[in-house]
Amino acid sequence: MSPLNLVIYFSILLHSSYAQLITEEKGLSLELIHVDSKRSPFYDANLTDFQRIVRSIDSSKSRILWLESMMIFRANPTIIRPPLRAIAPAIFMVAIGIGSGHGLRNYYLHIDTGSSLTWTQCLPCSTCFPQSAPMFDPRLSPTYRVVGCDDPVCKPPHYKCVNNRCEYHIEYYDDTSIDGVLSRETFTFQDAHSSHSEDVRNLVFGCTHSSHMNYRGNPAGIFGMSQNPTSTVKQLAALTHGLFSYCLFPPSATRASFLRFGHDIKPPRGGFLSTKILEYNDPEGFYYLDVEDLSVNGRRMHFARRTFARRSDGTGGFIIDSGTAVTQLTVHALDGVEHVMKDYFRLRLNLLPVNDSSLRLRLCYKMVQGIQHRLPTMTLHFRNGANYDLRRSALFMNYAEKRSFCLAMMRARE
Incomplete structure (x- = not known):
């Protein structure tokens, strides 16, 4: 689902704490930068607004195909994944420091609620996509530290033991993949509201030594935010009380978007309702929402309950995804929805579709x-009534x- 300018509060239960924190429990706010914002260090002034929208929609289509293929493959592991276009980058970036001493480097990473691992390209790198910042040199x-085979995080299906170290091979699309070594390192998070930075030692991340992808946008990798135990937000739970939130604004907005953790999350004033994030024992760790129905212009659609429900084979369901526009x-x-929309535009505004x-979209x-x-x-x-x-x-x-x-909507597979 698209970033809906929606404030979402996530409560995450951590089964075991992987990261070691230098400071006591507290809050933290990181600025999120839209890839098409003028605040972005990779902003391309030569693109028109129309080109940016089309690029965003095309990227979303590719990403949706990937999400669908992950669910279909989970339900039918013997099938061949369909051929898909190159990896569609996420929409927002965050600045992160990786390493310590002379090895400390600052990188822009795409945030991704559908990824279970934070990773960046590392030296030596046999086949890598170009990036503006120097590649991380673990030496x-x-x-x-390299994660060993006896580490509890080294579990299939994402990770396997090779020569006494934990390695990964992650496929994002057909013939689009990364290979590397699961590692631990110190991450530095710069608070957006102060000069304070937070160092987190022993954080699990991926040191990618081979990447077969056409990764547009110059960020150096992915900031994994799924419900999988190796995602960065899961590992930060000891610092953040297992809470994070984000409020996303379009690239033209004058206000900045933020990813907030722990005590920095300020609930809205007055009464408000919440809804539960559904948890399933899936390797991907997607964020499922328990959507019951939709209304268009106050008219309840009365869809069957199964319309938005996740099926027993792992397909279906209603997820929120940071990388889909x-x-x-x-x-x-x-x-x-389109039938009701067409009636509204025809009867009330005397407009017919073009x-x-x-x-790139269906109803215009x-x-x-x-x-x-x-x-x-x-x-x-x-x-739950929210x-x-x-x-x-x-x-x-x-x-x-x-x-x-x-209408900013596309068809999904049944």
Whole structure:
């Protein structure tokens, strides 16, 4: 699911603490940088806004195919994964320091709630994608350690023992993969609201020595945030009380986006409802939400409960994903939403859909004056009675150069 300008609070239970913390339990805030923001060190001023939107949608399509293939492969491990395009980078980056002494290097990593491991490219690297920062050299850092085969984190299916060390081979797409050594190192997190930095020793991460991918955007790797025990947010639980939150804003926003941990999380004032993150014993550790139904412009859709439920074979379900810019719904659900949307635009605004394949999305209209304040709304209804009203800016893509807008949703496999 897309970043919906939504504040999400995650409570994570850590079965065992892998990281060693220098300070007492406290809070921490890290600034998140959108890949298309002018705040990004990799901002490409030559791209038009239309090109950025199209690139974002194409990346989301690739990522959705990967998410689907992971679920299908889990349900049918004997099938061959479908051929997919090169890895689609995530949307937001975070700056992290890795190593100590002369080996300390600062890197921008893509945050990914669908990845179980934080990794960066390391020397020596046989086949690596180009990056702007020097590759991490473990020989220069006195705190670097290789994870041995007897370490409790060295477990299949992600990791295996080779020559007394724990190695990994992670496939993101067909013929798109990374290989490396599971390692431990000191990470430095710079607090966004002060000059204070937090050093975390003995953090498990991946030292990638071979990468077969076309990784656009120049960040040096992935900041893993899944529910898997080796993800960085899981390992930080002793520091953060097992809590993290993020509030995401579009690249044009003047306000910064933040990833907050522990005591830095400030609950909204007044009464608010929460919904539970569903946990399953899956290697991927995706974040599933218990969505019961949708409403469009106040009209309840009355979808069957199974529409958004996870099936017994591990397919289906409703997940929130930091690397997808558009929402994905099943064919039945999206057809129902589009039917109500079309009726609204035709009967109330006298608008008919336009057919323009360059926009990349299914339901699009020409922009008319004042339309921004007359667009329909959508509400997510969770099983525990909590509701979330989506902002119109999260529900529709605005193509200013084309004077068009589209419903920011795509079809998923059934």
